[in-house]
Amino acid sequence: MSAETTADQEEGQTRRDFLYLTAAAMGAVGAGSVAWPLINQMNPAADTLALSTTEVDLTPVEVGQSITVMWRGKPVFIRRRTPEEIKEAEAVNVADLRDKQSDSERVQKAEWLITIGVCTHLGCVPLGQKTGDSKGEFGGWFCPCHGSHYDTSGRIRKGPAPKNLAVPPYSFTSDTTIKIG
Amino acid sequence: MASGNRQKFDNPVIEWVDSRLPVFTLLQKEYGVFPTPRNFNYFWNFGAIAMVMLVTMIVTGITLAMHYNTSTAGAFDSVERIMRDVNGGWLIRYLHMNGASFFFIAVFIHIFRGMYYGSYKQPRELLWILGVVILLLMMATAFMGYVLPWGQMSFWGATVITNLFSAIPLVGDSIVTLLWGGFSVDNPTLNRFFALHYLLPFVIVGVVFLHVWALHVTGSNNPLGIDVKGPQDTLPFHPFYTMKDTFGILVFLIVYVAFAFFAPNYLGHPDNYIPANPMVTPAHIVPEWYFLPFYAILRAITFDIGIPFTDIVIIPAKLGGVIAMFGSIAMLFILPFLDKHPVRSATFRPWFRAALLVLVVVFVILGICGAKPPEGLWVPLAQICTLYYFAFFLVLIPFFNKKEPVADLPPSIHQAVLDQCKACAKA
Numbered sequence: 001m002s003a004e005t006t007a008d009q010e011e012g013q014t015r016r017d018f019l020y021l022t023a024a025a026m027g028a029v030g031a032g033s034v035a036w037p038l039i040n041q042m043n044p045a046a047d048t049l050a051l052s053t054t055e056v057d058l059t060p061v062e063v064g065q066s067i068t069v070m071w072r073g074k075p076v077f078i079r080r081r082t083p084e085e086i087k088e089a090e091a092v093n094v095a096d097l098r099d100k101q102s103d104s105e106r107v108q109k110a111e112w113l114i115t116i117g118v119c120t121h122l123g124c125v126p127l128g129q130k131t132g133d134s135k136g137e138f139g140g141w142f143c144p145c146h147g148s149h150y151d152t153s154g155r156i157r158k159g160p161a162p163k164n165l166a167v168p169p170y171s172f173t174s175d176t177t178i179k180i181g
Numbered sequence: 182m183a184s185g186n187r188q189k190f191d192n193p194v195i196e197w198v199d200s201r202l203p204v205f206t207l208l209q210k211e212y213g214v215f216p217t218p219r220n221f222n223y224f225w226n227f228g229a230i231a232m233v234m235l236v237t238m239i240v241t242g243i244t245l246a247m248h249y250n251t252s253t254a255g256a257f258d259s260v261e262r263i264m265r266d267v268n269g270g271w272l273i274r275y276l277h278m279n280g281a282s283f284f285f286i287a288v289f290i291h292i293f294r295g296m297y298y299g300s301y302k303q304p305r306e307l308l309w310i311l312g313v314v315i316l317l318l319m320m321a322t323a324f325m326g327y328v329l330p331w332g333q334m335s336f337w338g339a340t341v342i343t344n345l346f347s348a349i350p351l352v353g354d355s356i357v358t359l360l361w362g363g364f365s366v367d368n369p370t371l372n373r374f375f376a377l378h379y380l381l382p383f384v385i386v387g388v389v390f391l392h393v394w395a396l397h398v399t400g401s402n403n404p405l406g407i408d409v410k411g412p413q414d415t416l417p418f419h420p421f422y423t424m425k426d427t428f429g430i431l432v433f434l435i436v437y438v439a440f441a442f443f444a445p446n447y448l449g450h451p452d453n454y455i456p457a458n459p460m461v462t463p464a465h466i467v468p469e470w471y472f473l474p475f476y477a478i479l480r481a482i483t484f485d486i487g488i489p490f491t492d493i494v495i496i497p498a499k500l501g502g503v504i505a506m507f508g509s510i511a512m513l514f515i516l517p518f519l520d521k522h523p524v525r526s527a528t529f530r531p532w533f534r535a536a537l538l539v540l541v542v543v544f545v546i547l548g549i550c551g552a553k554p555p556e557g558l559w560v561p562l563a564q565i566c567t568l569y570y571f572a573f574f575l576v577l578i579p580f581f582n583k584k585e586p587v588a589d590l591p592p593s594i595h596q597a598v599l600d601q602c603k604a605c606a607k608a
Contacts, residue, residue, distance in 0.1 A: 039359075042373065048363045068460060073365035075460050121499065123344040124337065124462040144464050145341070146480070146555055160483055162497050 053181035055173070058112070066129045068117060071180045075117035075125055076168060077141070078178075081152060086110050088139065089153035099164045103153045106167055114178070115154040115165035119143040126150060126165075141165070211397055216415035217422050218403035220594050224298075225401070225422075226429030227291040233430050234284035234437075235389065239382050241277040242326075245270075249329065251375045253368045256331035257456045275445040276438075281323050282448045283437040285471035288316060296516075296537060299525030300402040306517035308395040313513045315388050320472070322381040325374040327469055328366075332453030337466045339366045339374070345479075348500040365459060405597055406526025407590050414594040465554060473551030474544050479506040480555050481567040505567060512574040519574055521582045529588040536577045543569045 054071045056078065061067055066079040081089070089103040090110075107113055119126050121143065127133040128141035128150075136142030136149035138157045143150075148159030155164040170180045187206050190196040199205040248267050250259035263270035292312070295301055301309035328339045343360050347353040362369030400409060409415055416422070440447065448470055452463045468476050482501035487494035496504070527534040543566045550563035591597035 042359050042362050044358065044361075044363050045369065048367075048369065052364070070460070073363060073367045073459055122341040124341070124466065125460065143462075145462060145466050160498055162499055 053179055055177060055179050057177050059176045063111075068129050069180070071116075071168060076180060077113075077115050077117040077129060077154070077165070079113045080111055081113055085139065085152040089113075089151060089155075092151065092153070092155075098156050099162070101153075101155060101164055106153050106155070106164070108170075108172065112178075113152070113154060114167065114170055114180070116168050117141075117165070119145065119148055119161055120156065120163040120165065121146050121148055121159070121161040211418075212423070213417065213419045215397070215418040216400070216409070216412065217418045218401055218409055218414060218594055219416045219421075220403050220405060220598055221401075221422065221425065222404050223425075223429060224290070224294040224404075226426055226433070227287050227294060229426040230430055230433045231284065231287040231291055232389070233434070234280060234287055235382070235385065238277065238280050238284060239386075241273050241280060242379075242382065244273050245277055246379065249375075251329075251372055253331060253371055253457070256329060256371060260330045272441075275441045279437065279441045279445060279448065281326065281469070282471065283433070283440070284319065285323070287433065288319065289471070292316070292513075293541065295402075297527045297534075298402055298404055299406050299520070299527065301517045302520060302525050303517070304399050305395075305402065308392060308399060309517055310514060311388055311392040311395060313510065315385055315392060316513070317510060318381055318385045318388065322378060322385065323469065323471070325378040325381070327453075328371065328374050329378060330453060331371065331457045333455045333457055333461075333463050334450050334453040334466070336366060336457035336459065337462055338468055339370065341466055342468075343370075345503050345506075348497070348503045350500070367459075402525065403594060404526060404528065405591060405594060406524065406528070407594060410593045410595075467552055470548065470552075473549075474547035475506050475509060475551075477547040477551035477563045478509050478567050478570065479503065480551070481505065481560070481563040483555075483560060483564075505571075509570060512571065516574065516578075519578045522585060523587055524590065529590060530581070530585060532585045533578075533581050536573055536581070540570065540573045543573075 052072050054069060054076075056067075056069050058078070058080075061078065061080045063080050064082045064085075066077060068075045068077055070076070079085075086103070092103070094100050094102050103110070106115075117125050117129070122145065124143050124145035126136075126141035126143040126148070128135040134142045134144075136158075138149050138151035140150040140152045140154060140157075142148070143159065143161065146160050148161035149157050150161075150165055151157050153164075154167075156162070168180050170178050173179050187199070187203055190199055190205060195205050245263065248259060248263050248270065250256055260274070263274050265271075267273075295309060295312065324338075324342060328335045343357055343366065346356045346360065349356060358364065360370070361367065362373060403409075450467060450469075455463075467473070479502040482498055482505050484501075485494045485498050486496040486501055522530065522533070524530050527537060547563060547566045547570070550559050550566065553559045555563075591600070
């Protein structure tokens with residue numbers, strides 16, 4: 001055996017390794033591209049996405065009143081806040097909050113507070129929309145599942161929830177109608 | 182399964198089949214003459230009982246699926262129709278509903294048996310791990326099954342449990358949307374849960390097959406936890422253990438059907454007879470009883486874990502709870518590698534035995550905490566119990582590895598059985 005054939009064999013060896021690796025890599029890419037549609041089918045379908053805006057007429061809502069509307073299968077809380085509630089929400093020291101947000105970051109018009117009515121802990125619907133409901137220690141909402149208290153800006157003040165009630169994307173299409181989504 | 186030294190069967194039909202596909206030889210070997218330790222107690226019934234429950238659930242489940250309507254508009258009504266109009270529908274549904282509970286009862290006792298007698302130890306580690314895989318699959322199946330009647334507890338249980346995944350950093354919310362197929366638990370969610378609820382039991386059957394296969398490689402453990410040394414230590418599986426298992430199965434089934442007939446809703450929750458309403462959360466959401474201890478562990482983590490004296494949070498409370506809950510199952514997975522003590526059976530390990538029995542009590546207390554609202558004393562109680570649960574695996578077992586004395590074990594199963602008989606005769 002000459003030195004040359006050994007070198008050839010070694011070269012053949014590395015070439016074969018390279019072919020194995022590229023073949024395996026292509027196989028993995030192929031398997032992945034076949035798997036993706038089978039996973040992606042679980043994501044929201046076109047008709048589910050199509051249902052994702054809601055228009056709401058605000059004229060019948062009096063000061064101090066709350067209404068609940070459905071958006072994407074979830075309740076959305078719309079509260080026309082009283083001047084006292086607004087004052088209370090604005091007076092809070094933002095640095096003391098768990099999820100630091102000032103009231104002005106959470107509303108477009110101070111009178112209208114619009115939040116998704118789903119507790120950020122584990123997804124229950126907090127109480128506080130109806131007149132007889134407990135509104136919690138901070139005058140906003142109270143989640144009965146695991147005891148989270150929200151203030152008049154929908155911010156988490158006490159209990160296990162990590163975040164403030166989410167504010168959905170919305171815009172005022174006129175002075176008295178909003179489009180959520 | 183070498184057909185070379187196959188024994189001939191007298192019956193010509195059986196012989197014709199067996200010479201072409203030796204299924205009868207296999208049955209004879211694995212369930213006929215299979216050498217089984219002669220000192221089993223009744224704890225060894227629960228594997229067979231669990232198997233019977235699995236078959237019961239599949240049979241009642243398939244028949245229920247023939248009448249079930251998989252849509253948010255029709256699911257609740259179709260279940261009520263099964264209860265009122267379908268011939269014998271009430272019986273099939275109550276058997277399925279209570280069957281889930283009794284399947285878990287059998288499996289919990291089966292797991293306790295494995296822990297008490299050290300069945301997870303070398304050489305049965307993989308056998309044990311396959312068993313924990315079955316437990317996880319059962320939990321997923323049971324959870325999705327509970328969603329199908331589309332009552333209030335179905336809906337809100339599904340909402341709370343799927344929201345657990347939102348605790349995962351970065352990708353959590355995308356995963357939840359992927360699970361839901363929308364922006365809340367809704368029709369797409371119900372459809373996929375039904376598809377998976379139908380599929381997973383057959384996956385369980387597959388893993389059960391591997392579990393039994395692994396068992397038949399190592400052979401069964403026994404109450405003394407010592408190895409089988411020869412034929413004098415064993416009995417053929419048939420008729421000795423086919424009879425003992427049948428007896429145990431019948432006693433278990435009596436209790437099961439007593440619940441199905443006389444207290445069918447005792448283990449359920451009345452709120453699930455209210456149709457699902459996404460706008461109203463029930464005052465008190467509780468999972469089915471068999472999830473309560475794990476639910477209590479989830480809720481026991483009420484504090485953020487972060488760097489002290491700063492606002493930096495590394496693990497928020499919600500993620501911490503989820504990690505603790507999955508961690509409690511992970512402990513079972515790694516148990517064979519944590520416990521290095523050379524003695525298997527707790528009969529000869531007084532320290533381990535005491536700690537394990539305390540663990541059982543703690544597990545029951547966690548179950549009670551899980552059923553109560555997370556207020557007042559229930560929170561610290563659940564936290565102490567959670568602490569013990571993890572300390573048992575991560576502190577006590579490693580401590581016993583080093584310090585617990587190794588007892589003198591009986592020379593053989595045969596000898597121990599004989600000595601016991603002599604002691605009885607004297608008394």
